[in-house]
Amino acid sequence: MKPLIQCEEWAKLELNGSSSLRTYEDFKLVLESWKANVGKDTSGYFDIRSDFLRPKFWSGILDTPNFTLEVLPIGITSLSQAKRNRLDSSLSEMLSSSKSAHSMTSSATYLSSSASRHDAVLEVFCNDLKLARRRQVLRRYTTVTRTSSSPKGRILFPGQCYNSIQNPGRILSQWVEFTEDVPENRIFKAVLLKFRPRCTSSLRSRIDQLLSELISVNLIEPHLDWPLISLDRLPDTYLSLLSQSRILLDDEGVGVFSGDKRANSEIIFTSRLFEHYMAIEISSISREMGLMSKAQEYGNYVFDDVGIGKSFEMIPDLRIWDKSGKTYCVIDTKWKFLNHQKQDLDISTKDIYQTLVYGLRHNCSDVVLLYPDVTQLTGDTGYYERRTASLAGFRCNVHIAKVPILGENMGISRAYLRDLLTKIKD
Template identity: 30%
Template sequence: MEVLTCIEHQRIPVRATRAPGEFALTHAQAKLLDAADGVPADAFRWGHQCVRWRQFCGVVQLGGLTLEILPKIHGKESDPGACREVLVKMLRKAGLMKVHRGAGAGIQTQKHTLLDIFIQEFCLLVREQVLMGKPRDYQQREENLGVIKGKLLINQQLRQNLNHQERLYCQFDELTDDILLNQAVKFTLRLLLPKCRSDRSKKAVTELLMQHDDISDQRIDRQSLDRLTLDRANQRYADILAWCRLFIDAENPDVTAGKHSLLSILFDMNLLFERWLAASLRPLARKAGLSLREQAPRRYLAYREDVDRKVFQTRPDISLIDRNGKVHLIIDAKWKLLNGPDAKLGVSQADLYQLSSYANRYHIHQVALAYPSQAGLSEIYALQLLGSHSAKLDIHCIDLLKPTAHLQLSFKF
């Protein structure tokens, strides 16, 4: 299976035909992309005989071609392996990829495609839990036996064993690992096997399929997963179930009809950057005696008297709060391109209005905007907000290649 790697905002030509290895999509592949249910409408833009990806990164399978979209990392734009490594580190830090006890360190992000990395991550999680024993539960069964087990079903006994007095039709509970949770894992493994590109991924999936050989093959869909409830005995499978849902939901409905092999796993870099920044700042804030909250605390900007309701609720991306509950700093994270030569730096006026209203509503004197680092930009730009409530607005350009510890020096809390 061929992989086409591009960096976000990069233009991919669309042509009638393409040679193997050529950086382009065919019209047929572009049509599949346009029709894929799992691809957000704002993930890319069509141009004149081209497509340009925006702020979504991940993988999309278009028949025999896997399209890999990586974030644009300042200083590493020409190194896909480094961009891929940063994306995986962000996903891990944000808690979207979880392998326990450091097992994920063995996945070579520089050498494998994103899809193979996701597959290997899933396999590592499953292997960890299988070593502890697959989940089991009691399942009710009915069967003809030589001795009574459970209870004898009289009606079925008369119907089926009238001429076979040596048989007893019984209903009983049996402890088994052939349950829906294990069936979902096996179905996901079978789903992933033909999508593996590296020998390492194929080997990992094949070995796990062998370990699930005693599990029956069942077609698992979203409704099946919705029926799954985890208890204390199988809560350890929560992360695995989340991956199963991700892979199964990523399948284009056309696959079930046997038309196309489509799969899309895309991450909104706006949300990922926000979650990564919050996860990176949380331990640093704790050391400074502050707590970090996401999308909180929420307050209203206005009151409508005629209906006696407060309206326009605020949702700060990140807030740093002291032990007395006072907000000290609000940070909004934006995965956007800035414009260094512009006096406004390309900052959206709406974003500036939002931070200004936060400063006023929360009665704080420091707010911040965080962007990924880009060429030609300094680390920090200081603005003084004008008006009756004077506040300082710092614009931070975060270097994702630096250790997260440098963030405390940058934000100075």
Template identity: 25%
Template sequence: MRQLTAYEHGWLDFGEGRDLALHEVEALASAEGVLPPGCLQWGHRRVKFTQFCGVVQVDGLQVEVLPKLTPYQTEAQQRDTLLTMLACAGDLEGVDNLGAGLATNRTTLLDLFIRHFAHLLERQLQQGLLRDYRDIDDTLDQVRGRIDLVRQQRENLFKPQRLACRYSELVADIPVNRLLHSALRLVILLCTSPMLAQQLHALRMRFGQVGTLAHHERGPAADQLNRMQSRYYPLVALAHLFLDGQFLDARSGRQQAFSLLFDMNRLFERYTASRLRPLASRHGLKLMEQGPRRYLGQEDNGRGRLQMRPDISLRDVRGRPVVILDTKWKRIEGPVALAALSAADLYQMAAYATAYGCGSVVLLYPEQAHLRSGQTHHLTLAGPQRVRLTLGAIPLDGQLINTDLLEEGSQSMRDELQAGVAPVTLI
């Protein structure tokens, strides 16, 4: 298996002696239909991954796609950045703790994901394999459970020494275990580390009496687990990520492609929300993702046009948005951060301020060379209503951000308190 490291929005040339051989390009192109839409962008004898990071594996080639915000970071640091964001956003709980010290240049991103899966599984198996009761119908020579009279009359009418019994038995071959066994069997084929493969084979021996899912079966989702199985929630969610990423060739029955890709725009939005939520709570504000939704305009018949859905909004005690935040997974080009803002982004924030009647809007970028955490830049937008735009950076190391970003929203609430609005406790 040849391993190749790429970066989002970084071109890969193909041809003899280039990044990709022609047969690898053909395999990647044939798998494009099962990859996330818009994941690949093709150019003249070159291809690049857009805003998606993660792992793609096609015949004989494994490509790991890393985020690229600062040119001086190593591959290991970029892997750490992605792992931290996934852990904070809730996609892979605890993967940042396991990845610390392991995300070296010799450890692939996929092996880190698999190692995390093995760690979670081993920790749960220390408490014993999950078991549940299953009803079993069998014909015995002595009563066990209860006699099924209908089956007894139908099958053993002339064999009174045989008894049709129905009983419950505690078994390990249950849907949750079959899901985990299926994921375990898959990751054994995907991992590249011999030591990790040995660990996975040892774990699979614990599932000797457990079957695997059929091709048409999906297994229980994480939110379908009962109370006794709830501790398996992160493990089941990760197992589905692995199984959903495999695509089989219907003609040969073998694995054709595997992908575990994350949309960095959406991931950065969820990561930012997780970092802002405790901060908003301390300011007496309630954080809402992807809303509230409103139309920018209405026709004469009252029909709304151009529905808006802010990435993040901070609402006061009356549910009114006092701060609208928009996340941008982009690089700032140039030393002056405000000068690097695009006209489209400024128009968007001005539209938010007008539609929501909000006097404070915030643009949040990931921390980078020309936009450091702890520093904020301000701009007053022209219009009948004074709107203050704040440009800030979110650190990608999982640390809490500074309070200046929310100061406008909390100040708005204080002004309402002085005007006699219903009181609220500010911490």
């Protein structure tokens, strides 16, 4: 088994004697594997320096030829096990709400059993079932008794005498044939049918292919089939599939990061996921408040000179306005970890300038920097403070908000966002 290297998002993978990345060849393997497996530009997901790599805006498993890199979500190493489980559950719920558009299946790892994220484990199940059926199709001999226009097997007597009276021209025959309608296949079909509605479209098409192969298999209650299975005569691949089936049918879903169940992991594009989920929630809350909103609004530029054209487009993550068209607030989401030991909270100067320019452009005196709260202390309640900025005579309230991600459920984060939008104008 290849060595496992672990780090958090935004943590440095340093090149030194004590680091797990010992050579520039290790650096190269990480970046090459990212391009090969993910197909995205490395500059957007790594800070690359001569002496360190820093993964950012993603978590999950990246497999290289020599080792496996596991990037854990920001803040997780400082959390208790209970809070880790909540983070796992929240990420799973955010992915489900976003229709899995912000993740992709990656390499096998150990996943948590605290949440209910099924795409990754279903990917493994489909791969294993397809491979198992290539090697050996499970089927049994069965006796078939049926009437037909011509004899098949042996003609049954005295049943044929009565049949000839009731159905002239039809012959009652009995023969032996193979059937795939066996308990194991019925259980596999039950798994596929149960989870087909919950999966992404690409995985659903694979499930449909497998279901077409099992079209002759009937479906009964799985609990009736388990006692009929003889495990001592099954190959290991089918034993593994039955184990996976029991987990899935019992709704023991897997979470999205390290735990105790072996399955395919997912690379989660955490920044995009957080941005997208917040946009969905805030747009819904805005409508309830009689406001309108738009995510990723294009068409606004810093420069718009006659004869030169437009340049430096400004695209805030979310703009909210009232019925008169006046901008209520501008929101920029940041999947980053704030440091409360520092006076500036370790907020990027670039992020502050960018958000103030958004406010200035839309003549809005309220801008919001929205972060995830994944801290042990306030991760289940959230954090908020308001500061005032002055820029060339333009005064602006900067609302620094951390959305609770470690609550009992994501309803807590929704309540926090509703309260945030209300207090902006207080």
